[in-house]
Amino acid sequence: MKHGLAFAVLLAITTTASAQTQFYKCKDQWGQPVFSQRPCGENAQAGTITGPGRNGGPVSTSPAPTATAATTTAPSQEPNTWDKVEASRLLREAEREIDRREDRIEYLEAERDKKIAALRNKKRYANNNLAGATWEESISSEMQAINDQYQSKIDSELRKIDRLHERADRVSERL
Incomplete structure (x- = not known):
């Protein structure tokens, strides 16, 4: 009997606690x-x-x-409070995602610059003859390809950041 009463009291407390935040x-x-x-x-x-x-x-x-x-x-704000809580959460989430994307862009730029610097270093050892000129041109083409590849990735991240800013603006209007 004691266990049943304790369980009922615990159930009542749990129900009340889960209903309020x-x-x-x-x-x-x-x-x-x-x-x-x-x-x-x-x-x-x-x-x-x-x-x-x-x-x-x-x-x-x-x-x-x-x-x-x-x-x-204020009583006039009561029906909208939950919407504002959700909008605030969405806004913080968008800001965190923007920060993450900006960090990704910095990483991509650093990685691109490192690869291009390594190729520039190789380019210094090209001989001043036809074979050296051909090799230097090949390295220049490789550098351009790397630059294009990373710029494409960076542009993609920038477009995503723009969409996140637009979403954040729409959410902040709800606040």
Whole structure:
């Protein structure tokens, strides 16, 4: 009997806990709202999102019980809070992907420059005769091919970054 009662109490606590999620709203360095599961600044506004959980109730948002009057979410913003949390997450994800792509471009440029420098070094040893001139021309063609190959990859990354910036702009409009 004791085990059944303990299980029922544990089930009730678990159902209630899974139905509520606390979030914090702050402003980033550009003044855009940022939503987080942890306090994200001194002026963080706390709130909770109550989801369906196991009892199947509607999703709603409300200020966290510990929040002061100055840090509560306005009632007119309550229906949009979850959308803003999701938009903030998507914006951070896009920014991380942009950073990753920019790092990839830097890597590709460094790799290209290293290969071209090695070929330039080889080119210095070409003899001043017909065979040397042919070899030097071959190295120049190889250098151009490497440059074209890497420039194609870099251009592809730049196009992806442009699309990510467009997506981030669309998401930031929702905030």
